[in-house]
Structures are given as C-alpha cells and as structure tokens.
Amino acid sequence: YQRRVRGMIDQLEYHNPYVDEYFRPISVSAGIPLRSLELIFLLFLNYPLSLAFRTLPRNPTLKHVIGILLGLFEFWFCLGPGGGVHAFITSTVSFLIITFGPQSSISPIINFIWAFGYLSAAQIWRVWTNYEGVDLDWITAQMVLTMKLTTAAWDVYDGARSAQEREKELTPEQRGYSLSLIHI
Numbered sequence: 316y317q318r319r320v321r322g323m324i325d326q327l328e329y330h331n332p333y334v335d336e337y338f339r340p341i342s343v344s345a346g347i348p349l350r351s352l353e354l355i356f357l358l359f360l361n362y363p364l365s366l367a368f369r370t371l372p373r374n375p376t377l378k379h380v381i382g383i384l385l386g387l388f389e390f391w392f393c394l395g396p397g398g399g400v401h402a403f404i405t406s407t408v409s410f411l412i413i414t415f416g417p418q419s420s421i422s423p424i425i426n427f428i429w430a431f432g433y434l435s436a437a438q439i440w441r442v443w444t445n446y447e448g449v450d451l452d453w454i455t456a457q458m459v460l461t462m463k464l465t466t467a468a469w470d471v472y473d474g475a476r477s478a479q480e481r482e483k484e485l486t487p488e489q490r491g492y493s494l495s496l497i498h499i
Contacts, residue, residue, distance in 0.1 A: 331395035350393075357392055394453055401453050402460055405433050409464040413471050423468035430461040 334353060342349040364385060371378055390399050409426050416422040437454050473481070482490065 331392060334392055334395075353393060357389055361389075390456065394456070399453075401433075401437070401457060405430055405457065405460060405464065409468065413468050418475065420472060423465070423472050426468035427465045430464045434458060434461045 331353075335349060338349060338352050338356070341347075342352045345352070347355075368378070368381065368385075371381065387399070390402070408429055412422060412426045412429060416425055434454070434457050437457060441452070441454055
C-alpha cells in the first residue's frame with residue numbers, strides 16, 4: 316500500500332526537469348538543497364528584472380501583461396509545467412464566486428472558505444504523504460494565493476458599496492480618520 320501511495324506521489328511531484336539539470340551539479344557541490352538553490356537564484360534574478368521593469372513606458376496594460384508573463388515564468392521556473400494547475404483551479408473558482416455569487420458580505424466569506432479549504436486539503440494531503448517533508452512545492456505558492464484571493468474578494472465587496480453605505484457603519488472617531496472625509 317505504501318509503495319503504491321509513494322508511486323502516486325512521485326507522479327504528482329511538481330518540479331522543472333529543464334531547470335533541475337542545470338542546478339543539480341551546483342546543488343551537489345555546494346551542499347544546498349536543489350529547490351532552495353533554485354528559489355535563491357530566482358529571488359536574486361528579480362533584482363535586475365525589477366530595474367528593467369521600471370524602465371518600461373508608463374502604459375498600465377503593457378506593465379500588466381509583462382507582470383503576468385514574468386509571474387508565469389517564475390511559477391514555471393520553480394514548479395515546472397504542471398505546477399500552475401492548482402492555482403488556476405483556485406483562481407477560477409474564486410473568480411466565479413466573486414462574479415456570480417451573492418452580492419453581499421457573504422460572498423467574500425464563501426470565497427475565503429473555498430480558498431482556505433482547498434489549501435487545508437492540500438496541506439493535509441502533503442502531511443499524510445510526506446510527513447516532515449521540506450520540499451518547495453505548489454502549496455507554498457498556494458498559501459500566498461489564498462491571501463490574495465481573500466483580499467481581492469473583500470476589495471470587490473467594499474468597492475461595490477456606496478460611500479454613504481460605508482460611512483453609516485463608522486463610529487464618529489473613525490469618520491474623523493476616514494480618507495473619504497479628509498480634504499487634501
């Protein structure tokens with residue numbers, strides 16, 4: 316039974332064999348885990364990429380497209396071709412909840428339950444199949460994605476309400492600090 320489960324795990328492991336073949340010799344000679352070395356390289360690569368990003372023309376669409384492409388490249392670099400499947404599933408369902416769900420404060424809560432439930436199920440699976448494993452896998456990125464999707468749902472909910480509606484919920488002290496009432 317354990318051999319069968321281990322075989323399933325080996326098939327599901329997300330890594331990038333194209334990147335691994337270049338970093339494996341460095342990893343072995345330096346004594347640094349392969350995934351950690353790849354992540355460190357990617358983090359240091361972001362410094363020159365950020366400088367190049369700043370030189371782009373002030374075109375929001377162009378910056379969004381390049382940001383998306385760089386994000387996909389970094390995801391592919393760390394997790395390989397199949398690593399984005401879970402992020403795609405979670406993001407798509409969250410989009411559907413935000414767009415077609417109830418237009419009330421329950422929608423962000425449903426979205427949080429979905430995103431956190433998916434993350435929790437993945438973490439339970441990971442602990443069950445790879446106890447005390449310290450691999451860098453898709454669950455690491457999923458943690459950040461869960462926070463971002465939850466924030467996005469609350470942002471959409473808050474933005475859809477009128478200013479008068481939001482101000483009714485504020486105490487007099489909070490109204491004094493409210494940005495909508497401060498005149499700059």
